[in-house]
Amino acid sequence: MSPIRVVxxxxxxxxxxxxxxxxxxxxxEGEQVIVTEFGKPxxxxxxxxxxxxxxxxxxxxxxxxxxFLEWSGDPNQIPTKDKRFIWVDTYARWRISxxxxxxxxxxxxxxxxxxxxxxxxxxxxxxxxxxxxIDLVRSTxxxxxxxxxxxxxxxxxxxxxxxxxxxxxxxxxLANARRRTGDLGIEVLDFRIKRINYVDEVRQEVYARMxxxxxxxxxxxxxxxxxxxxxxxxxxxxxxxTIESEAYRTAQQIRGxxxxxxxxxxxxxxxxDPDFYRFLKSMGTLEKSFDKDTVLVLSTDSELLKYMNTAx
Amino acid sequence: xxxxxxxxxxxxFRPRVPGGTVLRVLAILAVVVLLFTTxxxxxxxxxxxxxxxxxxxxQVPSGLHxxxxxxxxxxxxxxxxxxxxxxxxxxxxxxxxxRTSYSQEDLTSESLMLTGDLNVAVVEWTAQFxxxxxxxxxxxxxxxxxxxxxxxxxxxxxVVGDRSVNxxxxxxRQEIAAEVEHRLQALCDQYENGIKVxxxxxxxxxxxxxxxxxxxxxxxxxxxxxxxxxxxxADYNQxxxxxxxxxxxxxxxxxxxxxxxxxxxxxxxEAFNQVYAAYAxxxxxxxxxxxxxxxxxxxxxxxxxxxxxxxLKGVLPLLPLQGAAExxx
Numbered sequence: 001m002s003p004i005r006v007v008x009x010x011x012x013x014x015x016x017x018x019x020x021x022x023x024x025x026x027x028x029e030g031e032q033v034i035v036t037e038f039g040k041p042x043x044x045x046x047x048x049x050x051x052x053x054x055x056x057x058x059x060x061x062x063x064x065x066x067x068f069l070e071w072s073g074d075p076n077q078i079p080t081k082d083k084r085f086i087w088v089d090t091y092a093r094w095r096i097s098x099x100x101x102x103x104x105x106x107x108x109x110x111x112x113x114x115x116x117x118x119x120x121x122x123x124x125x126x127x128x129x130x131x132x133x134i135d136l137v138r139s140t141x142x143x144x145x146x147x148x149x150x151x152x153x154x155x156x157x158x159x160x161x162x163x164x165x166x167x168x169x170x171x172x173x174l175a176n177a178r179r180r181t182g183d184l185g186i187e188v189l190d191f192r193i194k195r196i197n198y199v200d201e202v203r204q205e206v207y208a209r210m211x212x213x214x215x216x217x218x219x220x221x222x223x224x225x226x227x228x229x230x231x232x233x234x235x236x237x238x239x240x241x242t243i244e245s246e247a248y249r250t251a252q253q254i255r256g257x258x259x260x261x262x263x264x265x266x267x268x269x270x271x272x273d274p275d276f277y278r279f280l281k282s283m284g285t286l287e288k289s290f291d292k293d294t295v296l297v298l299s300t301d302s303e304l305l306k307y308m309n310t311a312x
Numbered sequence: 313x314x315x316x317x318x319x320x321x322x323x324x325f326r327p328r329v330p331g332g333t334v335l336r337v338l339a340i341l342a343v344v345v346l347l348f349t350t351x352x353x354x355x356x357x358x359x360x361x362x363x364x365x366x367x368x369x370x371q372v373p374s375g376l377h378x379x380x381x382x383x384x385x386x387x388x389x390x391x392x393x394x395x396x397x398x399x400x401x402x403x404x405x406x407x408x409x410x411r412t413s414y415s416q417e418d419l420t421s422e423s424l425m426l427t428g429d430l431n432v433a434v435v436e437w438t439a440q441f442x443x444x445x446x447x448x449x450x451x452x453x454x455x456x457x458x459x460x461x462x463x464x465x466x467x468x469x470x471v472v473g474d475r476s477v478n479x480x481x482x483x484x485r486q487e488i489a490a491e492v493e494h495r496l497q498a499l500c501d502q503y504e505n506g507i508k509v510x511x512x513x514x515x516x517x518x519x520x521x522x523x524x525x526x527x528x529x530x531x532x533x534x535x536x537x538x539x540x541x542x543x544x545x546a547d548y549n550q551x552x553x554x555x556x557x558x559x560x561x562x563x564x565x566x567x568x569x570x571x572x573x574x575x576x577x578x579x580x581x582e583a584f585n586q587v588y589a590a591y592a593x594x595x596x597x598x599x600x601x602x603x604x605x606x607x608x609x610x611x612x613x614x615x616x617x618x619x620x621x622x623x624l625k626g627v628l629p630l631l632p633l634q635g636a637a638e639x640x641x
Contacts, residue, residue, distance in 0.1 A: 028366030030451040051365035137473040144476035214526035218533035225537030232544035247559030251566030258570030262577030269581035283606040
């Protein structure tokens with residue numbers, strides 16, 4: 001074999017390899033493909049994975065994702081209907097439902113992303129501006145549970161009702177977005193609000209409100225404490241007076257009864273001869289009331305001295 | 313069957329193909345590649361997904377397996393038994409050793425959320441999950457982990473958004489975790505990402521830093537209330553039992569007095585009755601005797617005595633009673 005023939009053989013082999021590699025391609029799991037011939041789409045999009053054949057060189061392959069793709073919203077400052085400024089961060093799921101249309105209208109994923117930005121950001125803005133904040137935060141009218149002892153304090157806006165709820169709002173955005181993306185070869189599958197936050201100034205206000213609310217609750221605890229303490233002090237006072245006065249009353253009753261009984265006893269005894277009693281008592285009193293300093297002025301007519309005269 | 317490897321033949325062959333050595337090396341390399349890519353191991357916690365020309369062919373459990381060599385079949389391994397974890401609002405930096413350290417970066421944007429009463433709470437949580445269906449996990453959703461994080465944040469905010477700040481901070485924790493777990497699983501099923509949510513664990517749930525002191529103040533006030541009430545009770549307990557004792561004392565004293573009074577009365581009456589009984593037997597004599605006895609008792613005690621004749625009248629003012637009066641005080 002001459003060297004020229006070797007070179008020719010190698011060239012032919014390389015050429016065959018090139019043809020083969022241009023004719024064979026694989027579609028991987030999670031991918032879909034359209035084949036174009038000089039830029040013109042040929043046949044239906046290929047959505048099943050595996051090894052495929054095409055015309056070498058004249059046809060080229062464009063691969064697209066078949067999986068669910070993510071679209072992430074630009075965190076955006078949006079006013080709600082009740083004029084509160086909030087940051088809203090959203091995300092959406094979408095997929096390439098019609099690779100051919102997708103290729104024609106949007107060309108590639110970054111084209112799709114920027115179109116989705118336009119549509120979804122716009123719809124988000126519209127929907128949020130048409131609803132109140134509470135509708136965005138809450139999903140249902142579930143009754144909020146608050147601790148019993150702070151119940152009447154910690155619901156500053158109890159009258160607010162949720163008319164739509166977050167899920168309805170996002171469903172609204174999704175429906176509008178779907179309508180507008182229908183002929184782009186993409187399908188928006190889901191749209192959700194990831195984060196909502198107050199803008200800084202509003203957040204400070206909310207914090208201030210939360211602080212004042214807590215302070216109110218704290219004040220209430222304190223005054224409740226003082227009130228309860230005062231009540232107990234009052235009860236103490238009442239109890240004390242009740243106890244003391246009842247004791248006094250009982251004691252007086254006992255004393256009175258004893259006095260009465262004693263009186264009855266005396267009366268029963270002395271009534272047998274009041275005159276004698278009077279005499280006896282007088283004698284006793286006399287005996288007690290005389291001492292050495294007493295000046296005794298006696299008439300000779302007195303019981304004792306009358307014998308002085310008669311004796312004389 | 314042993315191959316009769318004739319070296320002379322090889323040598324003979326050599327001059328006809330000058331690139332023979334190169335080809336032989338390539339051939340050996342190809343064989344090695346083929347050999348090394350026909351068997352593979354799947355670790356105990358993993359599952360192997362075998363793809364033929366990029367197409368899902370089969371799923372194999374852990375162990376040693378064969379497949380077609382490299383360009384034809386490829387294998388992807390997914391840890392289906394391992395529990396995976398996503399953290400929100402904080403990041404574990406080093407879980408090794410006895411102490412877990414946490415990253416210091418500020419992640420409040422992840423954890424700050426609005427409650428149903430339009431207050432703000434900082435909720436930190438972890439989501440523990442496993443890959444239940446590897447083929448869905450790999451081929452249904454691009455960027456599964458990031459999507460899963462977004463889903464977590466969405467669901468948590470949805471649930472917290474329907475609860476009051478009090479619920480979020482105190483009583484509602486368990487319920488919130490359960491609700492998030494439930495809804496997140498539903499969303500995973502909807503997205504067909506092959507994830508099984510094992511558990512949602514709420515970590516620190518706090519009011520925002522700026523508001524924390526006032527929450528503490530409430531706790532303090534609560535303590536203060538208890539303190540005031542306890543003090544009042546202590547005071548009450550100090551006074552009232554004593555007063556009760558004193559009341560009993562008063563009553564006992566009164567009883568004592570009563571007994572004393574009645575007994576004395578009885579005694580006096582008894583004495584009178586005795587005396588009277590004696591007197592009644594001879595009234596006149598007794599009476600006189602008693603009078604005189606009393607006088608006899610009294611007279612010696614009195615130092616100054618003035619005796620006036622019964623006929624003298626109106627002398628009383630003249631008597632030198634002054635002196636006596638002066639002595640008396």
